[in-house]
Amino acid sequence: MPEIPHIDVQAQYEPLLAELRSRFAEVVDSGRFILGPNVRAFEEEAAAYLRVARTIGCGNGTDAISLVLDALRIGAGDEVICPAFTFYATAEPVARAGATPVFADIDPVTLNLDPEDVAARVTPRTKAILAVHLFGRPGPVADLAALGVPVIEDAAQAFGSPEIAQVGVATTFSFFPTKNLPGLGDGGLVATSDEELAERIWMLHFHGSKDKQTFEYVGVNSRLDELQAAALRLFLPHLDGWNAARREAAARYAELGIGEACEPPADEPGHVYHMYCVRTPERERLREALRDAGIGHAVHYSTPLHLQPALAYLGCSEGDLPETERAALENLCLPLWAGISREQQERVVDVLRAVPVP
Numbered sequence: 435m436p437e438i439p440h441i442d443v444q445a446q447y448e449p450l451l452a453e454l455r456s457r458f459a460e461v462v463d464s465g466r467f468i469l470g471p472n473v474r475a476f477e478e479e480a481a482a483y484l485r486v487a488r489t490i491g492c493g494n495g496t497d498a499i500s501l502v503l504d505a506l507r508i509g510a511g512d513e514v515i516c517p518a519f520t521f522y523a524t525a526e527p528v529a530r531a532g533a534t535p536v537f538a539d540i541d542p543v544t545l546n547l548d549p550e551d552v553a554a555r556v557t558p559r560t561k562a563i564l565a566v567h568l569f570g571r572p573g574p575v576a577d578l579a580a581l582g583v584p585v586i587e588d589a590a591q592a593f594g595s596p597e598i599a600q601v602g603v604a605t606t607f608s609f610f611p612t613k614n615l616p617g618l619g620d621g622g623l624v625a626t627s628d629e630e631l632a633e634r635i636w637m638l639h640f641h642g643s644k645d646k647q648t649f650e651y652v653g654v655n656s657r658l659d660e661l662q663a664a665a666l667r668l669f670l671p672h673l674d675g676w677n678a679a680r681r682e683a684a685a686r687y688a689e690l691g692i693g694e695a696c697e698p699p700a701d702e703p704g705h706v707y708h709m710y711c712v713r714t715p716e717r718e719r720l721r722e723a724l725r726d727a728g729i730g731h732a733v734h735y736s737t738p739l740h741l742q743p744a745l746a747y748l749g750c751s752e753g754d755l756p757e758t759e760r761a762a763l764e765n766l767c768l769p770l771w772a773g774i775s776r777e778q779q780e781r782v783v784d785v786l787r788a789v790p791v792p
Contacts, residue, residue, distance in 0.1 A: 495608025
């Protein structure tokens with residue numbers, strides 16, 4: 435294991451282990467494992483936190499996007515504009531629905547969708563814009579919504595940002611264990627203030643039925659697990675504190691001089707730093723230094739979605755999205771989590787600053 439990990443997934447919940455085990459024991463003793471009281475309570479608590487009318491728990495963040503697309507009746511012949519600098523799970527549900535992912539370029543500072551480039555790609559077949567709040571930074575949802583196309587927010591990396599779930603028709607989340615609000619396995623959530631849409635999503639996630647007797651849609655089986663909901667209910671009240679600690683750690687990197695070795699991410703009030711992603715054209719030299727020092731790190735989306743083999747049928751080519759492709763070559767995510775120490779961050783910065791400039 436690295437001397438300093440890229441992410442310490444246990445650091446946040448380790449102080450809560452005794453209570454976590456107690457809550458798990460309550461679920462086991464109750465014998466209620468599917469759509470039980472913890473799922474219902476978490477959906478209500480998450481809706482209140484997110485300031486939306488309804489949330490629906492589901493199996494994972496990918497399913498959350500699929501459920502929204504299905505509820506919006508998006509399918510063959512339709513287009514959905516989305517970024518290519520994101521995880522595959524953003525575009526995969528679009529393709530599986532039979533619709534066409536249309537990739538737009540990103541803003542080089544925020545790494546989120548560039549509204550001007552999105553506007554140039556809107557056609558009569560565009561049925562939605564799928565905006566990702568990348569690495570915890572809120573995307574330009576209001577500017578995208580002004581284009582007159584429904585916006586779906588992929589907020590898998592941004593739970594806790596006050597900017598999300600207020601403009602788009604629906605917002606999707608993942609509770610993968612490395613996320614800001616982590617589960618202890620897979621889990622997902624859809625948030626919306628459209629009651630009709632919420633009802634369709636609820637039915638779709640439960641085989642297209644309200645009562646398990648009459649089936650009104652061809653749905654799926656994608657439900658949030660009762661044990662995961664019990665954990666998420668415990669973690670949710672701590673989320674703001676965890677995100678504040680992430681922001682403090684990001685500010686500390688700047689204070690320690692990370693900008694002397696690479697280009698740090700620009701800060702903004704709603705950024706919750708799911709990842710601390712810097713940029714450098716000397717990425718491989720910095721990675722080698724980090725590896726030699728036993729410091730964990732990550733590179734994300736080095737092959738952006740428009741160049742992935744599974745989506746080659748779309749006919750995209752290298753050079754189509756210049757800012758996306760440059761970010762794919764330059765991004766480097768450094769250690770950051772709620773609880774990283776100043777000493778650990780000093781070590782990271784010292785190692786990077788010691789790399790000779792060519």
